[in-house]
Amino acid sequence: MGTPQVSYGSVASRSETTKGKRSRSLGQQDLHEDIWCHIHSLLPIRDSARAASVSRTFLRSWRYRPNLILSEETLGLEQIACGEGDIARALTDKIDQILKNHSRTGVKTLELDIFGCRDLDTCYLDNWLQVAITPAIEKLTLSLPSKCQEGYSFPCSLLFGQNGGSIQYLHLTRCAFHPTVGIGCFRNLTELYLGYVRITGQELGCLLSNSLALMQLELKYCSEIICLKIPCMLEQLSSLTVSDCSMLQMIESQAPNLTTFDFEGDNLVQLSLQQSLQVNDVDMQCSEENFLCYAITKLPYMLPNLESLTLSSSSERVNTPMAPAKFLHLEYLEIYFDGDPSPGYDYLSLLSFLDASPVLETFVLRVHQFNLKFDSIFESASHLRQMPEHKHGNLKDFSIFGFCSAKSMVELTCHIIESATSLECITLDSVFDQEDDDDLGRCCLTSARKTGACWPLSDEMMLEAHKGLKAIERYIVGKIPSTVKLDVRRPCSQCHP
Known part of the structure; x- marks a missing residue:
């Protein structure tokens, strides 16, 4: 009886084949699970x-x-038929449970919108932030209740060491924030927003000096900042927004690549933009009297390379003077009267801005009429002033939102029609809208969607709107060249018959 021949190689081959099949099966399972x-x-x-x-x-x-966006809406609590306190407790319980389950899992994004939790126990906040702020966190957004603005201080100690190094986006609303010299390096922070935050200029300076990758900085209602200094080491900073920081007296920026600057406040602050050659887009809103005079006499020197300029004034008591220098690169200009100028204000004096802007292509004027006190064209139409020496060869688009029967506004419009040889389009809207959209009727504007109706107009405003339309028909329509498109907008026939 012969000895059976065993083929060890074939057994090994079958074993490897089985193992390979099992490996492929596990791999496919992992792939399916990943999907x-x-x-x-x-x-x-x-x-x-x-x-x-x-x-x-x-x-x-x-x-x-990794990404947790937590609010009443995302957690489905906004439609619960119960009291405000019950919703707040339910929101707190859900957030607490979710973050406990995510402890040590590497949260990358935490957006926490708990503005409605007025009775929030702030000890929850510290626990939640301790869970979320790890070396993996990239985006942190906190929108806290109003009481936290005075009673809660963000635990900056959580940002020491490596924990702050991965943060790219930091958005804090309604709290105190006191970074110190020992705070970690925010080497990846590109966007910083602080709203209603108690922080001093010195503390903000500590944060900025450790945020060399910062590209966008926005400060709103930060009432403890007196002097804002942007160091030259922030070479990536391109956008700076400062709004309603009531104690602010000075903004000093040495950021070499800043291109966009937005400012809003009751009072003018001292501006020192030493490296301002790159700034080309500016939006400034100020309640200080005669703000347009300041803008036309100061900004050409501080910001010589502006391409887009938006100015909002609520108190013009004198006419706009001639500019001592020019905006040599300005292509877009928008002027917004957010409040009545003096009854004798001369809209024709705005030609000073056009004369100072030799390459201007778009001019938008928005006039929010409140008291409607001005010299009407129908009361003194005997003589319309002409300015033949003022030419605007590059202007293509001219718009007035809130067109009225003020004689000087009619004169401004007529002058631009006659002197702007490249004009392509004129838009005259007899009703001021917060928003305008060429493709939507007034009732479909974002501002009216909540009620399904246009903004209410007083009888006096309605009467003036029709006077403005009459002025357009009598003094302007006949002057429009055939090559220019005229868009006249009337009050909504549905809401304002």
Whole structure:
């Protein structure tokens, strides 16, 4: 009886084949799980949490979900038929449970909107932030209740060491924020927003000096900043917005690549933009008297390379003077009267801005009429002033929103029609709208969607709107060249018959 021959090679081959099949099967399973996890991560957070209760794959995905956007809306609490306190408690409980389940999982994004939780116990906040702020965090947004503005201080100690190094976006609203010299390096921070935040200029300077990648800085209602200094080391900073910082007296920027500057405030501050050659887009709103005079006499020297300029004034008591220098590169100009100028204000004096802007292509004038006190064209139409020496060869688009029967406004319009040889389009709207959209009727504007109607107009405003239309028909329509498109906008026939 012969000895059976055993082929060890064939046995090994079958074993390897079986192992290979099992490996491929596990690999496919992992791939399928990765796909399901990706799909799960795209679900809204409320649906994501629900799905976690019916699938172990989704449960694992939920526990490691990196992006958490938590608010009444995303957690489905806004439609609960119960009292405000019950909603706040439900929101607190849900957020607390979610963040406890995500402890040590590497949250990348935390957006926490709990503005409605007026009775929030701030100890919850510290616990939640301790969970979220790890070396993995990239985006942190906190919108806190009003009481936190005075009674809650952001725990800056959580940002020491490596924890702040990964943050790219930091958005804080209604709290105190006191970074110190020992704070960590925000080497990846590109966008910083502070709204209703108690922080001093020196503390903000500590933060900025450690944020060399910063590209956008926005400060709103930060009432403890007196002097804002932007160091020259912020070479990536391109956009600076400062709004309603009531104690602010000075803005000094040495950022070499700043291109966009927005300012809003009751009073003018001292501006020192030493490296301002790159600034080409400016929006300034100021309640200080005769702000347009300041703008036309100072800005050409401070910001010589402006291409777009928006100015909002609420108190013009004198006519706009001639400019001592020119905006040599200005292509877009928008002037907004957010309040009645003096009854004797001469809109024709705005030609000073056009004369100072030799390459201007678009001029937009918005006039929010309140008291309607001015010299009407129908009361003194005997003589319309002409300015033949003023030419505007590059102007293509001219608009007035809130067109009225003021004689000087009619004179301004007639002059531009006659002197702007490249004019293509004129828009005259007899009603001032907060927003305008060429493709939408007034009732469809964003500002009117909540009520389904246009903004209400007083009888006096309605009467003036029709006077403005009559002035357009009598004094302007006949002067329009055939090459120029005239768009005359009337009050809404549905809401203001």
